[in-house]
Amino acid sequence: MRNGEFLIDIDTQGLGVDFNLIEKAILAALMHQGFKHSGEISVLCVEDAEMMGYNLEHRGKEGTTDVLSFPQYSAEEIANTCDEFICLGDIIINIDSMRRQAEEYEHSQARELAFLIVHSALHLLGYDHDTEDAEERMFALQEEILGEMGLGR
Secondary structure: OOOOOEEEEEEOOOOOOOHHHHHHHHHHHHHHOOOOOEEEEEEEEEOHHHHHHHHHHHHOOOOOOOEEEEEOOOHHHHHHOOOOEEEEEEEEEEHHHHHHHHHHOOOOHHHHHHHHHHHHHHHHOOOOOOOHHHHHHHHHHHHHHHHHOOOOO
Protein backbone atom coordinates (compact mmCIF):
# COMPACT_ATOMS: atom_id res chain seq x y z
CA MET A 1 0.00 0.00 0.00
CA ARG A 2 1.26 3.40 -0.94
CA ASN A 3 1.15 5.11 2.42
CA GLY A 4 0.84 1.97 4.49
CA GLU A 5 -2.23 3.44 6.15
CA PHE A 6 -5.28 1.26 6.12
CA LEU A 7 -7.95 1.56 8.77
CA ILE A 8 -9.81 -1.60 9.64
CA ASP A 9 -12.61 -0.84 12.05
CA ILE A 10 -13.60 -4.11 13.75
CA ASP A 11 -16.46 -4.54 16.19
CA THR A 12 -16.33 -8.09 17.58
CA GLN A 13 -19.17 -7.41 20.06
CA GLY A 14 -17.35 -9.56 22.61
CA LEU A 15 -17.97 -12.74 20.60
CA GLY A 16 -14.51 -14.19 21.18
CA VAL A 17 -13.25 -13.51 17.67
CA ASP A 18 -9.57 -13.10 16.79
CA PHE A 19 -9.31 -9.40 15.98
CA ASN A 20 -5.74 -9.80 14.68
CA LEU A 21 -6.72 -12.61 12.29
CA ILE A 22 -9.47 -10.46 10.77
CA GLU A 23 -6.99 -7.65 10.22
CA LYS A 24 -4.36 -10.03 8.82
CA ALA A 25 -6.84 -11.62 6.38
CA ILE A 26 -8.02 -8.26 5.04
CA LEU A 27 -4.47 -6.98 4.57
CA ALA A 28 -3.41 -10.27 2.93
CA ALA A 29 -6.25 -9.97 0.39
CA LEU A 30 -5.46 -6.31 -0.34
CA MET A 31 -1.73 -6.93 -0.77
CA HIS A 32 -2.31 -10.04 -2.90
CA GLN A 33 -4.48 -7.97 -5.23
CA GLY A 34 -1.99 -5.10 -5.37
CA PHE A 35 -4.27 -2.56 -3.71
CA LYS A 36 -2.22 0.65 -3.67
CA HIS A 37 -4.42 3.12 -1.81
CA SER A 38 -4.88 4.01 1.79
CA GLY A 39 -8.38 3.28 2.89
CA GLU A 40 -10.89 1.80 5.26
CA ILE A 41 -13.00 -1.31 5.75
CA SER A 42 -15.46 -1.83 8.59
CA VAL A 43 -16.17 -5.29 10.01
CA LEU A 44 -19.05 -6.14 12.31
CA CYS A 45 -19.26 -9.55 13.98
CA VAL A 46 -22.78 -10.75 14.82
CA GLU A 47 -24.70 -13.85 15.85
CA ASP A 48 -27.48 -15.64 13.95
CA ALA A 49 -30.39 -13.54 15.24
CA GLU A 50 -28.79 -10.24 14.25
CA MET A 51 -27.64 -11.59 10.88
CA MET A 52 -31.21 -12.70 10.08
CA GLY A 53 -32.30 -9.09 10.38
CA TYR A 54 -29.50 -7.83 8.12
CA ASN A 55 -30.14 -10.58 5.57
CA LEU A 56 -33.84 -9.72 5.39
CA GLU A 57 -33.21 -5.97 5.29
CA HIS A 58 -30.46 -5.96 2.65
CA ARG A 59 -31.15 -9.04 0.54
CA GLY A 60 -34.84 -9.64 1.17
CA LYS A 61 -34.04 -13.20 2.25
CA GLU A 62 -35.36 -14.95 5.32
CA GLY A 63 -32.93 -16.82 7.53
CA THR A 64 -29.31 -16.32 8.25
CA THR A 65 -26.17 -16.27 6.14
CA ASP A 66 -22.49 -16.54 6.93
CA VAL A 67 -21.31 -13.16 5.67
CA LEU A 68 -22.56 -10.03 3.94
CA SER A 69 -20.37 -7.62 2.00
CA PHE A 70 -21.28 -4.07 1.09
CA PRO A 71 -18.81 -2.75 -1.50
CA GLN A 72 -18.76 0.98 -2.10
CA TYR A 73 -17.17 0.78 -5.55
CA SER A 74 -16.88 -1.53 -8.54
CA ALA A 75 -13.50 -2.95 -9.55
CA GLU A 76 -13.44 -0.50 -12.46
CA GLU A 77 -14.11 2.47 -10.19
CA ILE A 78 -11.32 1.39 -7.84
CA ALA A 79 -8.89 0.95 -10.74
CA ASN A 80 -9.74 4.35 -12.20
CA THR A 81 -9.71 6.40 -9.01
CA CYS A 82 -7.09 9.00 -8.31
CA ASP A 83 -8.11 9.23 -4.68
CA GLU A 84 -5.42 8.40 -2.17
CA PHE A 85 -7.96 7.19 0.41
CA ILE A 86 -10.82 4.82 -0.44
CA CYS A 87 -13.54 3.55 1.88
CA LEU A 88 -13.96 0.11 0.33
CA GLY A 89 -17.05 -0.89 2.27
CA ASP A 90 -18.43 -2.98 5.10
CA ILE A 91 -18.41 -6.63 6.11
CA ILE A 92 -20.86 -8.31 8.47
CA ILE A 93 -19.74 -11.75 9.58
CA ASN A 94 -21.93 -14.27 11.37
CA ILE A 95 -19.80 -15.88 14.05
CA ASP A 96 -22.36 -18.65 14.71
CA SER A 97 -22.25 -19.65 11.02
CA MET A 98 -18.45 -19.44 11.00
CA ARG A 99 -18.24 -21.87 13.91
CA ARG A 100 -20.77 -24.30 12.39
CA GLN A 101 -19.01 -24.26 9.02
CA ALA A 102 -15.60 -24.86 10.59
CA GLU A 103 -17.00 -27.97 12.23
CA GLU A 104 -18.86 -29.06 9.09
CA TYR A 105 -15.79 -28.67 6.87
CA GLU A 106 -13.55 -30.19 9.55
CA HIS A 107 -11.05 -27.39 9.71
CA SER A 108 -10.14 -24.78 12.29
CA GLN A 109 -12.25 -21.79 13.16
CA ALA A 110 -9.24 -19.66 12.25
CA ARG A 111 -9.29 -21.00 8.69
CA GLU A 112 -13.04 -20.49 8.36
CA LEU A 113 -12.88 -16.97 9.76
CA ALA A 114 -10.01 -16.07 7.42
CA PHE A 115 -11.85 -17.68 4.49
CA LEU A 116 -14.98 -15.60 5.11
CA ILE A 117 -12.99 -12.39 5.61
CA VAL A 118 -10.86 -12.93 2.48
CA HIS A 119 -14.01 -13.79 0.52
CA SER A 120 -15.64 -10.56 1.65
CA ALA A 121 -12.53 -8.45 1.05
CA LEU A 122 -12.46 -9.73 -2.52
CA HIS A 123 -16.10 -8.70 -2.91
CA LEU A 124 -15.14 -5.21 -1.69
CA LEU A 125 -12.44 -5.16 -4.37
CA GLY A 126 -15.02 -5.88 -7.06
CA TYR A 127 -14.91 -9.67 -7.36
CA ASP A 128 -18.08 -11.69 -7.57
CA HIS A 129 -19.13 -15.29 -8.13
CA ASP A 130 -22.21 -14.74 -10.24
CA THR A 131 -21.00 -17.00 -13.07
CA GLU A 132 -19.18 -20.33 -13.02
CA ASP A 133 -15.97 -18.78 -14.39
CA ALA A 134 -16.10 -15.89 -11.91
CA GLU A 135 -16.71 -18.31 -9.05
CA GLU A 136 -13.75 -20.50 -10.05
CA ARG A 137 -11.49 -17.46 -10.27
CA MET A 138 -12.63 -15.98 -6.97
CA PHE A 139 -12.34 -19.25 -5.06
CA ALA A 140 -8.88 -19.90 -6.54
CA LEU A 141 -7.78 -16.45 -5.36
CA GLN A 142 -9.18 -17.16 -1.91
CA GLU A 143 -7.18 -20.37 -1.66
CA GLU A 144 -3.99 -18.63 -2.85
CA ILE A 145 -4.39 -15.94 -0.20
CA LEU A 146 -5.21 -18.43 2.55
CA GLY A 147 -2.18 -20.49 1.53
CA GLU A 148 0.01 -17.40 1.80
CA MET A 149 -1.39 -16.91 5.30
CA GLY A 150 -0.52 -20.49 6.26
CA LEU A 151 -4.20 -21.48 6.36
CA GLY A 152 -4.40 -23.54 3.18
CA ARG A 153 -6.13 -26.88 2.97
